[in-house]
Amino acid sequence: MKSGFVSVIGRSNAGKSSLINSLLEEKIALVSHKQNATRRKIKAIVMHKNHQIIFTDTPGLHQSTKLFNQMLIQSAIQSIGDCDVILFIASVFDTLKDYKDFLSLNPKVPHIIILNKIDLSDDAILFKKLEEYSALSENFKAIIPYSCKKRIYKNILLDELVKHLPEHAYFFDPQFLTTSSQKELFKDFILEVLFENLSDELPYSSEVLISQFKETSELLILEASIITDTNSHKAMLIGKNGLTLKRIGKAARIKISKFAQKKTLLKLFVQVKKNWQKDEIFLKKLLNYEE
Structure with missing residues (x-):
């Protein structure tokens, strides 16, 4: 039995909240096409086989001089050091700039990259993006294509996350979907x-x-x-x-x-x-x- 915490990190609109709703198969996280919609850290509890994975949805990483946005950014950065595994979410259409900015934060725990929105791309786009990330492969444990709508590779993703979680009793009642009120x-x-x-x-x-x-x-x-x-x-x-x-x-x-x-x-x-x-x-x- 393994149980642990996974922080979901990425830029605004990368699909962090949609991914959590997809894995949970229940809508609990705010989803919007507009930037910086996520403001509070929502914890979602996903049971996979006999393991418990607690996902934390975080505000998007971005640059801002406004106090409100700076506090959102700090909340996301804090989550990077307060987990067992990081799930970095990027659209298959994104450049690697956001990922390189994430690496500059020097994450101390293992991380996995999710290439999201593959249902909107073709194989040529996906393979090109995988090749680009391969140049930085010493930094991540795995890179997994994903579609929130079709839940493509859902079990592969959950299996990979479990590999990096500690042996631990459940932190929460398995019947709970979230720790949020x-x-x-x-x-x-x-x-x-x-x-x-x-x-x-x-x-x-x-x-x-x-x-x-x-x-x-x-x-x-x-x-x-x-x-x-x-x-x-x-x-x-x-x-x-x-x-x-x-x-x-x-x-x-x-x-x-x-x-x-x-x-x-x-x-x-x-x-x-x-x-x-x-x-x-x-x-x-x-x-x-x-x-």
């Missing part, structure tokens, strides 16, 4: 809907706080506030006659209800908190930040 998951479901329904800039100036959470055997009751930084953004989030907020609420309720497997009542509010992305104390609480 339902409130944290539902918060990200709402945030995901913001990314899906709003223009490029607006989601980045918004966050979600859950103010009420009640659950019975048949019903889930949630109240949540969307935090944004200006009155003009608040007006955009609410929309004419409240239609935008209603659309967001409906889509979020469907996601939450599907995951919770019960009827969900969701009330959304919009609050203005000016310069929240520069408020270090607020951000640390928001991101469950650890120094």
